Structure formats: structure tokens, C-alpha cells
Amino acid sequence: MNPFAEREKALLELERRIGELRAATADQPTDMSSEIAALESRYQEILRDVYGRPTAWQRVHIARHPDRPTALEYITALDRFDELHGDRYYRDDQAVVGGLGLLRGRAIMAIGQQRGRDTKENLRRNFGMVAPEGYRKVRRLALLASRFGVPIVTFIDTKGADPGISSEEHAQSEAIAQSLVAFTNARVPIVAAVVGEGGSGGALALGIADRVIMLENSTYSVASPEGCAAILWADASKAEEAAEHLKLTAQDLMRYGIIDEVVPEPLGGANRDPNAVVARVLERVDAALTALERLTPSELLTARYEKYRRMGAWGERAPAVGG
Amino acid sequence: MPMPEWLNRRRGKNDDRDAAQWSKCPNCGEMLYRRDLAANLYVCSRCGYHFRMGAYDRISTIVDGDFTEIGAEVRSSDPLLWSDRKSYPAKLAGDRERSGLSEGIVCGFGEIGGYEAALGVMDFHFRGGTMGTVVGERVTLLLEEARRRRLPCVLFTASGGARMEEGMFALMQLAKTTAAVTRFMGDGNLLFTVLTDPTTGGVSASFAFQADVVIAEPGAMIGFAGRRVIEQTIRQRLPDRFQTAEFLLEKGHIDMVVERRHIKDILARLLEYAAKGAQRLQEASR
Numbered sequence: 197m198n199p200f201a202e203r204e205k206a207l208l209e210l211e212r213r214i215g216e217l218r219a220a221t222a223d224q225p226t227d228m229s230s231e232i233a234a235l236e237s238r239y240q241e242i243l244r245d246v247y248g249r250p251t252a253w254q255r256v257h258i259a260r261h262p263d264r265p266t267a268l269e270y271i272t273a274l275d276r277f278d279e280l281h282g283d284r285y286y287r288d289d290q291a292v293v294g295g296l297g298l299l300r301g302r303a304i305m306a307i308g309q310q311r312g313r314d315t316k317e318n319l320r321r322n323f324g325m326v327a328p329e330g331y332r333k334v335r336r337l338a339l340l341a342s343r344f345g346v347p348i349v350t351f352i353d354t355k356g357a358d359p360g361i362s363s364e365e366h367a368q369s370e371a372i373a374q375s376l377v378a379f380t381n382a383r384v385p386i387v388a389a390v391v392g393e394g395g396s397g398g399a400l401a402l403g404i405a406d407r408v409i410m411l412e413n414s415t416y417s418v419a420s421p422e423g424c425a426a427i428l429w430a431d432a433s434k435a436e437e438a439a440e441h442l443k444l445t446a447q448d449l450m451r452y453g454i455i456d457e458v459v460p461e462p463l464g465g466a467n468r469d470p471n472a473v474v475a476r477v478l479e480r481v482d483a484a485l486t487a488l489e490r491l492t493p494s495e496l497l498t499a500r501y502e503k504y505r506r507m508g509a510w511g512e513r514a515p516a517v518g519g
Numbered sequence: 520m521p522m523p524e525w526l527n528r529r530r531g532k533n534d535d536r537d538a539a540q541w542s543k544c545p546n547c548g549e550m551l552y553r554r555d556l557a558a559n560l561y562v563c564s565r566c567g568y569h570f571r572m573g574a575y576d577r578i579s580t581i582v583d584g585d586f587t588e589i590g591a592e593v594r595s596s597d598p599l600l601w602s603d604r605k606s607y608p609a610k611l612a613g614d615r616e617r618s619g620l621s622e623g624i625v626c627g628f629g630e631i632g633g634y635e636a637a638l639g640v641m642d643f644h645f646r647g648g649t650m651g652t653v654v655g656e657r658v659t660l661l662l663e664e665a666r667r668r669r670l671p672c673v674l675f676t677a678s679g680g681a682r683m684e685e686g687m688f689a690l691m692q693l694a695k696t697t698a699a700v701t702r703f704m705g706d707g708n709l710l711f712t713v714l715t716d717p718t719t720g721g722v723s724a725s726f727a728f729q730a731d732v733v734i735a736e737p738g739a740m741i742g743f744a745g746r747r748v749i750e751q752t753i754r755q756r757l758p759d760r761f762q763t764a765e766f767l768l769e770k771g772h773i774d775m776v777v778e779r780r781h782i783k784d785i786l787a788r789l790l791e792y793a794a795k796g797a798q799r800l801q802e803a804s805r
């Protein structure tokens with residue numbers, strides 16, 4: 197059970213009571229407004245207390261909230277979307293969804309990791325953990341975007357690449373490595389939106405972009421907190437500690453210059469007003485695409501190279517850009 | 520710098536400490552005299568088990584003579600101010616002391632079988648060969664310089680993946696090295712990788728499998744997800760052969776499995792094919 201969703205129950209209960217009280221007093225002569233005001237101020241207090249300054253670990257739970265908009269919520273909010281399926285070799289991995297569509301009249305290639313919104317969908321979508329077939333579909337669609345000449349928009353939401361036996365047998369490493377190459381080489385603008393969890397190379401396979409935007413409570417890290425704890429301390433239960441170490445919040449990554457923009461969420465997280473958040477993200481994606489539209493393909497490739505060329509935790513100085 | 524000089528300088532520390540030591544083969548249990556083991560390229564004389572090899576030892580078995588190192592001065596900071604049982608700077612200092620290395624990879628230029636090439640060798644003894652800023656930067660510098668000089672490049676991998684203590688800066692090295700590989704290869708230059716034990720995570724999911732020809736050493740563990748992670752996910756024990764070089768060869772993921780003593784010869788042959796091909800292209804375009 198998501199502990200954040202648990203704590204939220206008390207708030208939802210309070211919300212319900214305020215609503216009931218309002219409805220009840222509407223057609224009664226007695227003035228209940230002071231009682232309502234008291235409840236509302238208590239409600240705001242709890243809201244700030246629960247959500248005001250979430251820790252990194254709390255943000256991990258907001259990012260995993262079952263009611264947080266998933267990639268498909270963004271994709272279906274496009275003006276139009278035509279899904280394209282399969283890797284052309286073996287199967288259609290439903291942990292990743294992609295296809296052509298229209299965003300405010302602009303043709304785009306939209307690709308996103310899709311976790312499930314319920315148990316049944318989670319199984320079909322493998323919790324948004326993409327297998328090699330899925331990354332090969334992603335690569336194919338990235339190449340196709342260049343063929344069409346349309347920009348690529350990705351919605352990142354995954355704990356990480358699928359760590360199963362068949363994924364290893366089907367060369368997960370190679371699939372991710374080649375997806376990275378396809379994004380690096382794409383002659384069209386790329387905007388990546390981290391809308392949920394961005395976990396490790398499995399997220400980065402959709403994450404090489406000219407502009408990376410991130411929702412306020414999304415996380416993006418070198419490994420999931422559980423993965424990091426398992427790797428460093430052989431103990432996945434130390435995930436909370438790892439989350440605090442990893443500097444995985446949008447605010448941290450903005451400060452480090454690893455992402456370009458933080459998109460605000462309502463107090464309590466995107467799950468509290470999904471439609472508004474979806475609209476706001478699409479608006480920011482559209483703005484980013486408009487800005488990138490001015491660059492020629494070769495200017496785009498040069499700028500992308502130089503952007504990633506500078507990435508590093510430098511001692512005294514960043515080395516001059518070479519190549 | 521002539522090879523004996525740099526090699527002695529770099530290896531001095533290890534050799535003094537290891538001179539009197541015996542190593543036990545983890546595969547067959549044979550006790551091996553350290554000096555004999557070194558003479559046999561760190562391969563068990565009884566069962567052929569390939570021990571993990573230091574970067575400078577490896578370079579000395581691959582290049583003909585001189586090796587000119589580049590990027591040795593590159594250092595990272597501690598951007599996350601990481602500290603668990605030890606601080607990140609303390610971990611780095613400890614590994615520098617123990618391994619005699621400045622970081623997890625050594626890069627430079629030399630000749631292999633008479634063919635000039637760029638060469639990068641990762642070393643598992645430094646932070647498990649994990650890729651952080653310095654590994655990513657040195658690989659990138661090497662590829663950029665090789666591209667300028669139109670030379671083929673050979674990368675030996677040995678890595679547990681991205682370096683946790685550098686957080687997203689480490690993950691971004693996958694993007695950076697991919698950019699460098701893509702430019703390098705896009706200009707028609709050839710990249711060869713030799714995957715040694717272990718090659719997993721971010722290194723496996725980037726330049727290791729972006730190369731034109733992928734070679735692996737016998738018995739090397741190669742994969743994206745670590746064995747422990749998979750076993751915890753599926754809640755069963757994996758077969759011993761899973762994710763070995765031989766397993767990957769069978770599955771069609773790599774070009775060949777080559778014993779350590781033959782790797783230089785294979786690389787020299789590939790460089791010869793490359794040189795002959797380049798010459799033909801040059802003549803054909805005249």
C-alpha cells in the first residue's frame with residue numbers, strides 16, 4: 197500500500213465532511229459558517245503538514261501514487277493520436293506506448309512508459325518496466341519520427357527497465373544502448389517530460405532530449421531507491437535512506453542543470469487535479485517545441501551534443517567542449 | 520612515455536604488496552603463485568579461469584610498445600555530498616591508494632600489432648569499475664581525439680554499472696558517451712569492445728553494446744540487471760551459465776568469445792581488416 201495514499205485518506209475524509217456540512221447548511225437557517233471555516237482551516241493545516249515540504253522519499257510516493265496521471269492520460273489528451281505497435285521482430289511490449297499524433301496542430305511522435313492504473317492493467321503493462329522488445333519499438337519510432345520529420349515527445353514513468361530472465365535473453369543492454377543512439381541521432385527536436393518516476397537507464401532510453409521538463413513531485417535517478425539500496429548495501433529495505441542520498445527530486449536536478457524546467461503541481465500532487473496537470477504539461481511541451489522549432493537539424497544536433505558533452509560533476513572546472 | 524617506465528611506475532605499488540602472495544582460483548580452488556599467475560596473464564593454469572585484470576597490466580599485454588595516456592588529469596567532485604558508511608571522497612581516496620589508479624579507466628593511444636589505435640581499459644578494482652564523471656569524460660575525450668586522428672578505438676569494459684554516489688551525473692555519462700560514440704562511428708570510424716568480467720548496468724547498456732564488433736572473455740558475466748536483482752524479482756535461483764559470455768554467444772548477443780592470450784591477435788586482425796578497408800575506400804574515391 198502506498199503510504200502517501202494512506203495519509204491522504206484522512207484528508208479526503210475531512211474534505212467529504214466539509215462538503216456535507218456545506219450542503220446541509222445551504223437550506224438551513226442556522227449559521228454554520230464559523231464551524232465550516234474552522235474545519236477548512238484545519239484542512240489547510242493538514243494539507244500543508246502532509247504535503248507542504250515533502251521529503252525525497254515522500255515525493256517517491258507521490259510519484260507512484262495510483263491516481264497520478266500516467267503517460268496515456270497525456271497521450272489521450274492530445275488533439276489526436278494514432279498508436280503504432282510492435283518492434284517488427286518479436287512482439288508488442290505494452291509497457292511502452294507510442295505513435296503519431298497532433299498537439300495544438302503540430303504533428304508529433306509521442307512515446308511513453310505506461311504503468312498500470314489497476315492490478316489488471318499493471319500485469320499487462322508490466323508495471324511500466326520495459327523489455328528489450330519495448331525499447332526496440334521506441335528506437336523504431338524515434339527513427340520513424342526523423343523519417344516523418346516530426347518532433348519526438350516522451351513521457352517518462354518507470355521504476356527501471358524490466359529485470360527478468362527473458363529480458364536478459366533478448367539483450368536488454370543492447371536494446372537500451374541502441375535506443376540511446378537513436379535519440380542522440382534524431383534530426384528532429386526532442387522534448388522529454390518526466391511525469392512519474394524516472395529510474396535509471398530504463399528511463400534514460402526515452403530521456404535524451406533537447407529539453408527535459410519534470411513535474412514538481414516526479415523523481416529521476418541513477419537507480420530506483422530500492423535498486424540503489426540493493427546495489428550499495430545489499431538491502432532493498434533501505435530504500436528510504438537511498439532516496440534521501442540520491443538527490444532525485446526535480447528541485448535538485450534543476451539546481452544541477454540536469455533538467456531544464458520544473459512544472460508545478462497542486463499542493464498534494466498531480467493526483468489531486470489530474471486534468472489541470474495534464475494540460476499544464478502539454479502546454480509546457482508545446483512551448484518547448486515552439487522554441488526548438490527555430491533550429492535547423494544540424495544546429496539541433498550540435499546543441500544536443502554540447503549539452504550532454506558538458507554533463508559531469510566537475511572538480512574545479514568543466515573542461516572545454518571538444519570534438 | 521616508453522612502456523617499461525610507465526608500467527613500472529604504475530604497477531610498482533601492487534607488485535610490492537603482492538610479491539609474496541598466493542591467489543586461490545575461485546573456480547577450481549588451485550593455489551596459484553601470484554608471479555606465475557601474472558606471467559600467465561592472470562589465467563588459472565589449471566582450469567583456465569580468467570581473473571579480473573588491472574588496467575595497466577592489461578594495456579601492457581595489448582600494446583606493442585609505447586602508450587600515451589590521455590585524460591589522466593580529469594577529476595570529479597562530490598556533487599551529492601554523498602556519505603553512507605564513508606564519504607564519497609574517502610571512498611575515492613581509499614580506492615586510489617589500494618589500486619594505484621586515479622579512476623576506473625585508463626585511456627590513451629598506442630599500436631596494436633603494428634596498427635595505431637585508441638585504447639581505453641576499465642578496471643574493476645576502482646569502485647567496481649562504475650562509471651561516473653571521470654570514466655565518462657575519459658571515454659569521451661578518447662573518442663573525440665580518435666575521431667580527430669581518424670583512428671579505430673578499442674574499449675575493454677569491466678563495470679558494475681553507473682556510480683551511485685554521483686547520482687544523475689553518473690546516469691548522464693551514458694548520454695555523454697553515447698553522443699561521443701555516435702559522432703565517432705558516424706564518421707566511419709570503427710569501435711571494438713572487449714567485455715570482461717563483469718560488464719553490467721549502464722556500461723553494458725551503452726558503449727559496450729554500441730560497438731561494431733563485440734568480443735567477450737570466457738566466463739565473463741555480462742548483462743543489464745545484476746544477478747541478485749533478477750533472483751529477487753523472480754524469486755528463484757538462476758542457472759550458473761545465465762549471463763555468461765558463452766550464454767550470450769549462444770543467444771547471438773556478441774560476436775565471439777576469445778581467450779585472454781588470443782585477444783591481442785584478434786584485435787590486430789580486426790585493425791588489419793579496417794586498415795585494408797579504409798585503404799580500398801580511399802582508392803575507390805580517387
Ligand SMILES: [Zn+2]
Nearest residue numbers: 544547563566
Ligand atoms: Zn582454476
